[in-house]
Amino acid sequence: MQHRGHESTDGGGSELTVPMAWLYAExxxxxxxxxGDLMPPTSFEFRxxxxxxxxxxxxxxxxxELSGIRVVTQLETWLSLTAYDQPWHEWVRDRLAELTAEAAGxxxxxPDLELAEEAWRWLQETELLAPDLNAVPGGAPVAGEDEGPKVWTPAWQLGLPLGHLAIHLF
Structure with a gap:
């Protein structure tokens, strides 16, 4: 298994291990x-x-090599992975399975992988109320509703395009 960038707090391997790769990615x-200033940092959408x-x-x-990368050199890769026409959720599931198998071996x-799996669970299990992008175009909004119809959406389906847009705005 490759070194994921986590480090011991005391320089040895017997104490608390800090998940540096995940914390750096976050x-x-x-x-x-x-x-990108797309939404308040305290919102569920931001999370x-x-x-x-x-x-x-x-x-x-x-x-x-996460802790040693330069963000600018990775932007195109991240844009490609988060693009609308890409099966991002399948890619995440497959990569997590690969890393889990390596860790088990x-x-x-x-600890990096544990935090990534926790984030993935939250993104899959949490639903956020968002505009219904599949609503009939030109449909009249309900009285008192100025934003159009809304639907409960898995958090990853809302977060992914926000992340993609944030990369574009960088």
């Missing part, structure tokens, strides 16, 4: 979304975008 995602971007960043690091816990 930091980059947070900064991209804040720079969905941050988690979707963090997963993209973390899982695209196939060489275990090593017999060592991977």
């Amino acid at each position: 930091y980059i995602a947070d900064e991209l979304l804040r720079t 969905a975008g941050r988690d979707a971007l963090a997963l993209t960043i973390f899982l695209s690091d196939t060489e275990g 090593s017999g060592l816990p991977d």
Whole structure:
């Protein structure tokens, strides 16, 4: 298994292990979304975008070099992975399965992977109320509703395009 960038707090391997690769991916995602100024950082939509971007960043690091990357050199890769016509959710599921198998083979816990899996669970299990993009064009809004019809949407389906847009705005 490749080194995912987590480090011990005391320099040895017997104490608390800090998930540096995941924390770095989450930091980059947070900064991209804040720079784009697409929504309040305290909103669930922001969290969905941050988690979707963090997963993209973390899982695209196939060489275990996340803490050493330059964001600008990776933007095209992240744009490609988060594009509308890409099966992002399948890619995430497959990459997490690969990393889980590697971690199981090593017999060592991977705190980065644990946090990535937790973010993926939240993105799949949480639904957010969002505009219905599949509504009939030109349909009249309900009285008192100025934003049109809304539908409950898995958080990843809302967060992914927000993350993609944030990358474009960077």
